[in-house]
Amino acid sequence: MxxxxxxxxxxxxxxxxxxxxxxxxxxxxxxxVDTRIERPDFVADDLHTTEFNKLGLVDSKMSATHMEHYSMTNTTLFTDPVLLLYPQNGKAQWQITAKNATLEQQTNKVSLQNDVIINAIDIEEPLQSLETQQVTFDLETMIGRSEDPVIIKGNGFLINGLGLFADLNAEEITLLSEVEGTYEPH
Missing domain, CATH: 1.20.5 (Single alpha-helices involved in coiled-coils or other helix-helix interfaces)
Incomplete structure (x- = not known):
């Protein structure tokens, strides 16, 4: 060679x-394996859950197209959730829909984000719907809060405002600032 x-x-x-x-x-x-990336402990599609209080009465119902639960942070993520809330009197009065939701099990708070719509189940209810981009509910006290713009539609009125405080047990909703409205009598 x-x-x-x-x-x-x-x-x-x-x-x-x-x-x-x-x-x-x-x-x-x-x-x-990157240990900093938390992977879900379980995943569910087409989920339907019902939560009961200590007396055995329904507290809330939730359905979603997709759900992921993370046990390290004790957090559950939902896609396209539909939440029915049952205040103290035991009848479902509000249906809440959104694109996404996060449930923090330690604090028992659910935060709904992106195109949040709260609809009254009873068509005779004066307040028919509420729209915002984010709202957080404490599922124990049934108190909701938001800092985002809010649109409230009812029988003959439309109200816009910034920020929200809602006590579903007391059936009170307060817009926090920049409130404007129109009323059309029947």
């Missing part, structure tokens, strides 16, 4: 060795 043939063989041998080392490192890196 002459020098040229030996040089070509050495070059290809070196290239093959370097290629093998790079592939070996890639394979080892692929096996490393």
């Amino acid at each position: 002459n020098r040229t043939t030996l040089a070509i063989c050495a070059f290809f041998g070196l290239a093959l060795t370097l290629y093998w080392q790079v592939q070996d490192k890639r394979n080892k890196m692929a096996l490393v």
